[in-house]
Structures are given as C-alpha cells and as structure tokens.
Amino acid sequence: MSPDKITIHDIARILNVDSSTVSRALNDSPRVTEKTKNRIIAKAHELGYQRNDLASNLRKNKTNTLGVIVPRISRHFFSSAIAGIEETSYNLGYNVIICQSLEQLEREHNNINTLVANRVDGVLVSISMETKNYEHFEGLRKRKIPFVFFDRHLDIPDTSSVLIDDFQAGFDATEHLIIKGCEKIAHFSGPMHLEIYKNRCEGYKAALLKHDMEFSEELIFSSRLMEQDGVDNVNKIIELPYKVDGIFSANDVAAISALQQLKRNGYKIPEDIAIVGFSNEGISAVIEPSLTTINQPGFDIGKRAAELLISQITNSNKNFINEKIVIQASLVERDSSQHNMAF
Known part of the structure; x- marks a missing residue:
C-alpha cells in the first residue's frame, strides 16, 4: 500500500487495536500507555503514515494558512516583505499562499475569492493601483476573516496596517534636493487616490513650504509610475x-527610466538635474549614476504585518482591531544627487 494511502484504520488493523487508540497515540494523549504509544508510533513510521493536517485543521475550523496579496512579486520591496512574512509565519506555525494583483482591481477581487475558497485564517494585502473602494474587504469582514494592510492601504474603520511614514519620507527626499541646491523640483506621483502617494506628495509640498519655495501644480506628474511613465514625464x-x-x-x-531618458537627451546627472527615487530597488545601486532613493525596510514591514495578523487570528474575542504600526524609512544618498549645486 502506498504511504500516502495509509490511514489510522490500517495501523489499527495491523496492530489489532481500536482506531481511536491509534488516533490518541498519534496525538500524544495521556490516555494511552507509553508502551502502546511507542508501538503505534513505530508502526506509523514503518508504514510511512502521514497525518492529514488539513483535514484535522478543518475540523477545528482553522487551516494555519495566511493569504498574501501584493501588486507585483518582482518588485524588490514586495519580495522583501514576502520574505519577512514567510519567515515569521513559518516560525509561528503558519503556511503562506501568495497572490499578485498585477495592479488590477478585478484580479485583486479574484485573489480574495481564491484565498477565501482555500479557507485562509487571515489575509495580508497591499492594494492595487486601481483599488478605490473596499467592498471586497467587507466580504472578508463578514466572514470574520481578519486582514491587515501593509505599505498600500485603504482608510477603512477598524482595520490594521503596517506602513512607513510616507509624509516624512517625501519631505526628506525633497529637502535633500533643496539642500543640494535644486530650485525647481518636479514630483512624479502615483495615483492620488492611494494614501501612500497622497502622503508622499504632501511631504514634497511641505518641504517646499519650509524652504520658501513656490509650489506649482504643473510640476506634479501623476501616473502608474511604470518605466514608460518616467520617459513620458521627462519629455x-x-x-x-x-x-x-x-x-x-x-x-x-x-526614476530610473527618467534618468536614462535624460541622459539620452544630453543631460548630465546630477549636474543638470538631480534625482531621488523611492523603494531602493536592487538596480538602484548599480545603474550609472547610482540612484539616491528612500529605503523601505520591506523585510521588517512584512515581519510586523505577519505578527499583527497572527495576533488577531489568535485573539479569542475575534473582534477586528484598529492598530497602525508606522516604521521609519531612510534616505540612501548616491551619485544621482551628491553633486552640490549650491553656491
């Protein structure tokens, strides 16, 4: 008989004991003597018996599985966050199912339906650029499935999130350019309905205000921040x-595609235009010139998000908790802004 077909009933028949005794022994019940327990465990190992943890967990209405939804796994920040989520979940006895929305609302809806169908205990999500409402998250709430936002979030009552201080990061990036002597600073923003891009833009505006520099709507370029958007914005x-x-x-x-387009048009970086990006993608350190950027601690964000979600899953009263954890980001200065243009 194939090991994956072995059941407790087979072990019970071979050892001439009740299947309930086998079940108790495999669950280390004190109701079974050590001698019988050892005999049953030895036979289970010999036959290659494997417990059906999924069936066992389903009987307890718990799968010890978390769902994770990110816009794109290929982005350094999200892959780092997933690493933090996976390591923390593993250490706390949870498995992880990972989905990506590819920045599409419909796909995000489908991701949630898939995770619900797989009976996940909770969901960690960084929303897509198309997400403007939270009806699909209300569906999770009705099913009493806790969820925690990380990085990109929606302002929903009684929900938890793990974020960086996007306002401060936007302020620091802009002030860095001002200190380097920049007098006309453009801002490439993502869709303004998303809190992270709204806050980064507000930080940009606050830095201009602090240094008595004029703010112009003409210098805000809103897009999906894809490679072609950087080229188009430079044009x-x-x-x-x-x-x-x-x-x-x-x-x-x-930022990187903008830098390359500027170089193609004969601009020197940073002498003619200094550039600061956001996220600290792996390529940012190796392009020429290397890119000054805001470093988001992805692993730590993922770790904290997983810990927060699991604490809600294990919360006995099952109430949704409103908790926001804010983690500080930091500026990484590289060649794209190091040249001091101030007199």
Whole structure:
C-alpha cells in the first residue's frame, strides 16, 4: 500500500487495536500507555503514515494558512516583505499562499475569492493601483476573516496596517534636493487616490513650504509610475519654458527610466538635474549614476504585518482591531544627487 494511502484504520488493523487508540497515540494523549504509544508510533513510521493536517485543521475550523496579496512579486520591496512574512509565519506555525494583483482591481477581487475558497485564517494585502473602494474587504469582514494592510492601504474603520511614514519620507527626499541646491523640483506621483502617494506628495509640498519655495501644480506628474511613465514625464519636463533641476519620484522604476531618458537627451546627472527615487530597488545601486532613493525596510514591514495578523487570528474575542504600526524609512544618498549645486 502506498504511504500516502495509509490511514489510522490500517495501523489499527495491523496492530489489532481500536482506531481511536491509534488516533490518541498519534496525538500524544495521556490516555494511552507509553508502551502502546511507542508501538503505534513505530508502526506509523514503518508504514510511512502521514497525518492529514488539513483535514484535522478543518475540523477545528482553522487551516494555519495566511493569504498574501501584493501588486507585483518582482518588485524588490514586495519580495522583501514576502520574505519577512514567510519567515515569521513559518516560525509561528503558519503556511503562506501568495497572490499578485498585477495592479488590477478585478484580479485583486479574484485573489480574495481564491484565498477565501482555500479557507485562509487571515489575509495580508497591499492594494492595487486601481483599488478605490473596499467592498471586497467587507466580504472578508463578514466572514470574520481578519486582514491587515501593509505599505498600500485603504482608510477603512477598524482595520490594521503596517506602513512607513510616507509624509516624512517625501519631505526628506525633497529637502535633500533643496539642500543640494535644486530650485525647481518636479514630483512624479502615483495615483492620488492611494494614501501612500497622497502622503508622499504632501511631504514634497511641505518641504517646499519650509524652504520658501513656490509650489506649482504643473510640476506634479501623476501616473502608474511604470518605466514608460518616467520617459513620458521627462519629455514633458524638457518642453517646459523653464529649467527643472530636481526630480523626486515616488518609486525607483520611474526614476530610473527618467534618468536614462535624460541622459539620452544630453543631460548630465546630477549636474543638470538631480534625482531621488523611492523603494531602493536592487538596480538602484548599480545603474550609472547610482540612484539616491528612500529605503523601505520591506523585510521588517512584512515581519510586523505577519505578527499583527497572527495576533488577531489568535485573539479569542475575534473582534477586528484598529492598530497602525508606522516604521521609519531612510534616505540612501548616491551619485544621482551628491553633486552640490549650491553656491
């Protein structure tokens, strides 16, 4: 008989004992003598018996499985966050199912349906760029499945999140360019309905205000921050009737493509235009010139998010908890902004 077909009933028949005795022995019940317990465990090992943990957990209405939804696994921040989630979950006895929305609301809906169908105990999610409402998350709430946002979040009452201080990070990035002598700073923003991009833009504005610099809506370029968006934004900047000498991009992808497009057009970085990105993608340190960026501690964010979700899963009263954990990001200065243009 194949080992994956062995059941407690087979062990009971071979040893001529009740199947209930086998079950108790395999669950280390004190109702079974050590001699009988050892005999049953030895036979189970000999036959290659494997417990059906899924069936056992389902009987307890618990699967010890977490669902994770991210926009793109390929992004360094999200892969780092997943590593933190997976390690923490494993250490606390949970498995992880990972889905990606690819920045599509419909796919995010389908991800949640898949996770619900797989009976996950809770969900960790960083929302897509298309997500503007939270009906699908209300479905989780009705099923009493706790969920925690990380990085990108929705402002929903009685929900928890693990975030960086996006306002402060946006402020630090912009002030860094100002200190380096930039006088006209453009901002590449993501969709403004998302809290993270709204907050990063507010930080940008606050830094300009602090240094008595004029704010212009014309210098805000909102997009999905893909590679082509960085190129398109640079082409718009070049057409402006005045010189832009600094760019703060709300992600590294658009910042890097902007840097490359500027170089193709004969601009020197940072002498002509200094650039700061966001997220500290792996490529940011090796491009030429290397990119100054905001480092998001992805592993730590994932770790804290998993700990927070598991604490809610194990919370006996099953009430949804409103807890926000804010983690500080840091500026990593590299060649794209190091040249001090101030007199």
